Amino acid sequence: MSRSMVVRYALIVAIIVVLLFPVYWMALTAVLPTRELLSPSPPLLPDLGSISFDSFQRVFELRPVGRWMANSATVTAGTVVCSVVFATMAGYSLSRLASKVGLIVGYSLFAVRLIPTTLLVIPLFMMFSEVELNNTLRSLVIANTVVIVPFAAWLMKSFFDSIPVELEEAAMVDGCSRLRSFLTIVLPLARPGIGAVAIFSGILAWGDFTFARTLIQGDAGTTVTVGLVSFVGEYTADWGALMAAGLLSIAPMVVLFILLEPLLISGLTSGAVK
Amino acid sequence: MLDFPTWQANEPGHGEALRAIVEEFESRHEGVTVNMYPVSNEDFQNQIVTQLSAGDPPDIIASGNHFYAFAETGQLEPLNDRLEESGLLDEWEDFQQERVVDDEHLALTMHALTRLLYYNEDYLAAAGVDAPPTSPSELADTVEALAGSVEEGVSPWGATTTTHSNLFGEVTAFIVGMGSQWITDGEWSVTAPETVEAVELYRELARQAPPGLDGGGYRQLLADGRIAMSQDGNWVISTLDEVSPADVRPQLQVAPPPFENSVALVGTSLSIPAGISEERKDLVWDFIQIAAEPEFQGMWAGAIDAAPGRTGSVPPERVQERPELEVVAQTIGSAQPEFPDSANFRANFGEIETRIIDAMMRLLTTDAETVDVLTELESELSSITEP
Amino acid sequence: MTLVTDDRRRAGAHTGGPRRSRWRPSLSTRNNLLSYVLLAPSLAMSLVFIAFPIYMIVNLSLRDGKTMIMSEVGGLPLTLDNYDTVLSDPETWHSLRISAVYTLAAVAGAIVVGLVTALLIRRRLPGRRWLRTLILIPWPIPGSIATVGFVWMLDGTYGVVNYLLRAIGVIDENIAWFFDPQTALIGVLMPTVWSAYPLCTLMLLASLQSVPDELYEAAKVDGAGPVLQFRHVTWPAVQNTAVLAMIVTGLWTFTTFDFVYAITRGGPDGATQTLAVAIYNQAFRFFDLPHASALGVVTMALAGSALLALFPVVRRRFF
Known part of the structure; x- marks a missing residue:
């Protein structure tokens, strides 16, 4: 060496x-x-x-950590699916088809990042309560998807940008429709990008705290992040149990990340220009 | 199903009592369940305010000092008619008045709490102090003696030293203890000599406390034998029973606060939100009535060493088996209310509390003169509201 | 994130790399239709869940009176007073300053850590996959949990950070990180940067990997040291990505609230009171939603103008 x-x-x-x-x-x-x-x-x-390992035992005795995890997993899975589908559609549109108007509209999707989340939650809460979605995991999937998609759509756009448009043109000359060439030619090539978007949105959904604590009331729908913070009791600071709960709640995502990280990297770096 | 969020669901003492009340309610109401769930105290106020404001509140609303925020939304149901019909008011202690806004009873108080002096007798003995302090000057001397004797890693005193609502309650106990209030005789008395003296003392002692902790933080240190002395709520006795290691717990003792006056504050009170159906309101009222029955009043207050809302609900046997209750009874009997007698103070409590906490943090973290900071605080408070 | 591909495209433009959409009259109608059909779900979602809340917030900010009850808002008279109050309140400017310092410092910290880590693992070396994964580990850790961990590590009495700093002789006395107004912001920045840097590492790494090794070889042959190599080879290749990473991190930090609030609640005595915390206090502690909303609109306007000012940079990349 x-x-x-x-x-x-x-x-x-x-x-x-x-x-x-x-x-x-x-x-x-x-x-x-x-x-x-x-x-x-x-x-x-x-x-x-x-x-x-007393601290871990205490955590499981005191709180339904298993259910928190299951809730977080449900919200994360739902958000990943919705974000990937919407972002892929929007990303393709922005990359291949959109007019200037479309691009500007796409850019303005970023407006979501401008609203201080502390203020966003009140109207969101009202809207969800209007349609009786409050206190459901679905409301979390929707809220998370809303804030993730703008970013994910641009991620997908630049990924589609790197796939030569000639491939589709050739297919279309052969009589494929735009939609068909998108589904059969572009989409398979975009797999690494889709993987990257999935990991990206999964991480954000799992880590969400602001929505989960406002839109969910009750133990039934508590997610890990909110559950953990409820551990920071008013009456004592049990650091051992707190850290044990923290480790438990990051473990699934960290393990998943370690396994999928190469996919993320290849999705972000490869592009299709080979 | 009735939704019942509370920050006390897992707190020692409170949790068991609340579960017993829920069980009793469910056994009397076939088919109705109570969904009691924990919310961290930090989030509790904003969650409930958001829900009240959006017109979609939970069914049973518990509150401590959050009460003033909830009342401010105008979404709590007045209980006057129901209270009158049930005759409960005749049975109730005077501190129920703390939950009356414009002649409307917006919540029923479950019990009153007070603040006590906690100390680790081993550390006091090592400092050459045989009895806990009984006056402010003795308190200052004891902490000074402790500072010279405790080992490294142990602090002589524990207090809230961060931006947290505990700070308001703790300094107010000093101020009330030394004979003053934030408002006296209809005037702001932030710069009254007794107030200044009390704040000075809090400030001086806090220098000997671990920096940056809230109530839960220094309470844990007391339980672990890392703090020699602190002022804390009477409900903490049962918390110590639960979390303090077996070799430390016997050294931890309580004494009445070393002040002329002690302070009384409403622990938990229960309300009905205005924004639910009449049928639900009746169910919630049934729930509150069960919590108001002597048995459950005694159980709840007994579990946290508090004074029950319903007069005389703690059985004498309980007092006998638990010497600390004697101290509590002695303290609470002569206690002054934590809040000054001012409707404006209550209505603007959120902002007032924030200003007071900020001023206290300025005192704890800088060298500014106490009088100067309090003068500035008084003018800030005056600009928020008339006393 | 994706910038690699774009950097590469710019570099390879003359070789006829892929081009973005073109106006094709023959297909335009159909394409436009499809384009909007594909954009529709994202757009509809944004309109419903973003435009409506913004409308609500603006509406609230123009109302006279202190209320938390949404259904009563429509009945309140309209006024511009809230903006007058907000703009003339010294606390607004104080919070803006704190927000600016917090955001800039977090961006600077994240980009420096991101760049250093990306440069270190840029080249092929045995075990790189695992080293890279380890470096990125903080990314999947939720900010709220990182915060709890840092509060414990930075404790003023028993915090391990103080112990380590004392052990290596940087400090003599413990620092009460979150208690001392001088250090509170630094304390809050630590978990913020820790959570933010992995995204920067990822984005920069992606664009660094598109730089051919030959460029470095050539620079070496010309006698360029590491500093010159960085200036003439590395930086030009990553600067666009770096700017985008800074925008993304900056926007995220500017509107984020969890780190600061969970740790210091804006204290001590306002030393960490960012705009997001000030809004929260107005809404949830003082129950003055109109004031909070006006402050929110001001915040949005500031973030929006920063974003617009950076639009040319972004457009270079995307349009």
């Missing part, structure tokens, strides 16, 4: 240690008795003897 490689590895490892330290510290807090950490010089490496 060359010297520059060694330096590069050392740098990468150092930066990973710093960047992932918060996750490590959460894990350590979850498995050590809090009292051991309530010290001006907390142990950086755990004494293996004092590791226990």
